Amino acid sequence: MKRISTAVGLAAVGALVISGCTPAEDGGDDSGLVEGSSITAAWNQAFYSMNGNTSFGNATANNNINYLVLDGFNYYNNVPELVENTSFGTYELVNEDPLTVTYTVNENAVWSDGEPIDAADLMLNWAALSRALDTPDFDPGDFTDPETGEFTDAFPEDVVYFDSGATPESGMGLVSETPEVGEDGRSITLTFNEPFVDWDLVFTAPLPAHIVAKKALGIEDNAEAKQAVLDAIEGNDAAALAPMASFWNSGFNFTSMPDDLELVTASGPYMISDFQADQFITLTANPEYAGDNTANIEEITIRFIPDPLAAVQALENGEVDIIQPQATADITTALEGIDGITVTTGLGGTYEHIDLQFDNGRNPENIFSNPLVREAFMKTIPRQEIVDTLIKPIIGDDAILRDSQLFVPGAAGYDEAAANNTSADYAAVDIEGAAALLAESGVTNTEVCVLYASNNPRRVNEFSLIQKSANEAGFNVTDCGSEDWGGLLGTPGAYDASLFGWQSTSLGVTNSLPTFVTGGINNLNFYSNPEVDSIISELNTTFDADAQIELQVEMDRLLWEDFYGVTIYQFPEVTAFSDRVTNIDPSILAPTIFWNAWDWEVTDAAAE
Template sequence: MKISRFLTAAVIAGVGALVISGCTPSAEDDSGLIEGSAISVAWNQAFYSMNGFTSYGNATANNNINYLVLDGFNYYDNTPALVKNTSFGTYELVSEDPLTVTYTINEGVKWSDGTAVDAADLLLNWAALSRALDTPDFDPADFTDPETGEFTDAFPTDVVYFDSGATPDAGLGLVSQTPEVSEDGRSITMVYDAPFVDWELSFSSPLPAHVVAKNALGITDNAEAKQAVLDAIQNDDAAALAPISSFWNSGFNFTSMPSDTELVTASGPYMITDFVADQYITLKANPEYTGENKPTIEEITIRFIPDPLAAVQALQNGEVDIISPQATADIKTALDGLDGVTVLTGLEGTYEHVDLQFENGRNPENIFSNPLAREAFMKTIPRQEIVDTLIKPIIGDDAILRNSQLFVPGAEGYDESVANNTSLDYEQVDIEGAKALLAESGVTNTDVCILYAANNPRRVNEFALIQQSANQAGFNVTDCGSTEWGGLLGTPGAYDASLFGWQSTSLGVTNSLPTFQTGGINNLNFYSNAQVDDLVAQLNVTFDKAEQITMLQEMDKLLWEDFYGVTIFQFPSVTAYSDRVQGVDPSILAPTIFWNAWDWTVTSGESTEG
């Protein structure tokens, strides 16, 4: 029997058969793990990096997996509320002035290879996420491959550069002094140069320092490798930090199971044990994990199925047990015909948008460096037609235009921001107005190549609607669609406009600010506005909610007046799972369905032989 319920979308302020390996599952061990239990989940994009903190690896497809294999100090549940993960470690606010925080790893917490998680891992995390030790004024733009988005072999070997996008006025960028390491080697204490409103969210899950140093410095012993990291950072040793930063940037990028299995060393409840390019990645319960989030299911395989209808078919055929495809009218109809499946629908914390490249576009004249050309193109984007054609058939009247870069529809401050941010000027297509602006711009090369997910049917349809409309105004819209679109985002010379979704990962007021700040990790279109940067800096240290809303409204207005690009809609969500699995309860925030994978359970009954 199919059960449907509507997921209530939290208002974000500021923005088949059960697959069993073997036959009947074994009895539970003391941790609750069912030996031999396995399920499969479908996802629409392949994994490609275990470092989700770089400009290249920062993608949902990666971070869904990384969330389960890399443990951290906190996470969001689906309320959503921030949960302190005290079984991994603790953090203590030592002082408010200056803002001082101590992070401590619990005794006995280990990596999957048995090596202790300790201060070396934390200190490397600080160096990477603060960029405090980076070579000054280095710009990596000339060393980025426009075909892949990765750094080229020509990248200088003597440069210290951590590709985390940190800026000196936010997050760990505000911790410019090297943290103090405790005598027992399990804690670091960080002193901020200035207050930071979202300090609890600034210290992400660390990567294994010993793996980094072994590869970067040619060290074979784990303890020596950890000490080398500590020495390099504490002594600001550029000769050692250069290869360390280089490996941190690129060493965890892989599209199939690496021959060096140390690269998948994990600290979370699961670890990567198998990975076939463009097909699937398999996670197995980490035997060294001692935290509270111990899994019940021993093995989870994430199968990469870009076509949402194919994902539905896989669920129906028993090839996968859980799917969360991009919602379309066809998907809703197909799921309505399935029995033995629970379907959850609603809205999620992701919004669709088109961004324009202010610099480093593919067009030889860099067309969107011209504000009149940007304004003209925005007038051609058929936002309402996209919503009416592709989204309303799924969720009905809940499908509305999103008219803010910073506020979710329904959030406090949204209506007032929309009334003042000029977004309503782009509610309807204005071809004649676009023609006039394009002529006035003086642009002679009107090529606009749009990057999007070429294997995503909804995005293919959106691209076609935009292309047809913009061409009527004199633009020559060409296809930069790619199955590797995620790694290409922000790559100089790769495209002129991009069509994709931003997914909220937290409720922090600073959550979306790196998208618009000069040099921010999510600033993929080379946008820069001194007033916006000033507002970002103020928001980073403002704790009063009313003042935050006022500043966000001002910033939203500036973004639209700069012809940054357009927002289109809040994502409709659909999750469906077989009645042979329980505990699936998606969150509006990333990592959505995976946030409580350790709570998933296999229902009783006959198993399917694997």
């Protein structure tokens, strides 16, 4: 029997990660591990980094996995609401002025190699996420490989640079003073330079400090390695910090199972046990995990299936049990013909958009360094045609244009923002107006190379529509599509415009801002506007909800008037799973289907 449900409601969602509901409780479950149990899920992009806090690794394909293998102080359920993960540790607001927070890891929290999680891990996380100890004024742009997006071998060995995108005006970047380590050895106290409205969201799951120090400094003993981390940070020892930062940036990047198994040291309910390049990654229940979110299923394999129709076929053939493919009309039709599955559809927390690359010293020859050309190109994007031909066949009239860079349709502030910005100027294609602007710009080389996922059928169709429309106005749109598009985002000179989705990970009001603040981790097109930066600084310390909306409405107006790029639509979301597995309760926030993977259970049908 097939069960189909539809959900179209959206909450106001915040923090963004590159994308590739029935309310539940906090996710804790006491049903216990079923030895020998296994299921297979599918995702449309391959994993490539266990560090989702770098500009290179910050992608849904990575963070789906990292969410399950790296534990932290909180997470979002599918209500959605923030859940404090007290079985990992606690955080306490000990002072409001100055804003002071103490993080403490529980005594029974250990890494998968048995090493306790403690202050060394928290201190390394602070150093990376704050960048307070970085070499001043260093620009890594000249040391980034345009073919892969990774740092090159020429990267200076004596430079301290954590690639977290932190800025001094926001988030953990506001903690410039080295934290104080508690006498228990499991806690640190952070003192913020000024109040920060989303202070409870700044501390993500840490990576194993002892592994970083062992690899970076050539230390063999775990305890000695952790002490070396503390000594380097508390002493601001650049000679030791530089190699540790370098390893933190790149050492956890791998596209198949690493020979060095210490690189997959985990703290969450699962750990990586097998990884075949571009095929699958397998997670096995972590025997050292002592938290509340203990796994029910011993082994979860995630197959990488970029083609959504192939994912549907794999579900029908019993090769996978859970899929959440990019939705198309063909997908919904194909799912209707499969028995023994449950299908849910609706609007998700991801939105499609096009970013245009700015100059700002990183792309001096980029065509979009000219604002007239940016405006002209935006006038050619067939937003409504994309929605009408590719999205409406999936979810009907609920498919609408998204007219805000900051607000989700239906959220408080969205209508005001859409009415106040210039998005209406791009509701319909204006080829004549675009051609006039292009001529006025004086630009003679009108080539625009667009980066997108070349193995994603919907993106291929979107690119074709954009190419046809823009070429009519005099542009020469060329194909920068790549299967490795995620790693190329933000690489200077690799492309001119990018077509992809931002997926929301948080309800925090400030956490979409690293996309637009100068130098932010998600600022992949080198956009910079002092007025926007000023608004972001004000938002960081604004606790009044009405004032937050007012500031964001003004910021949204500036983004459109700067010709930042265009938003297109909110993603239609389709989740389907077989009757072999239960407790699948998708969230609109990343990691969507994976948010409660520890609660998944195999059913009696799995044994038949």
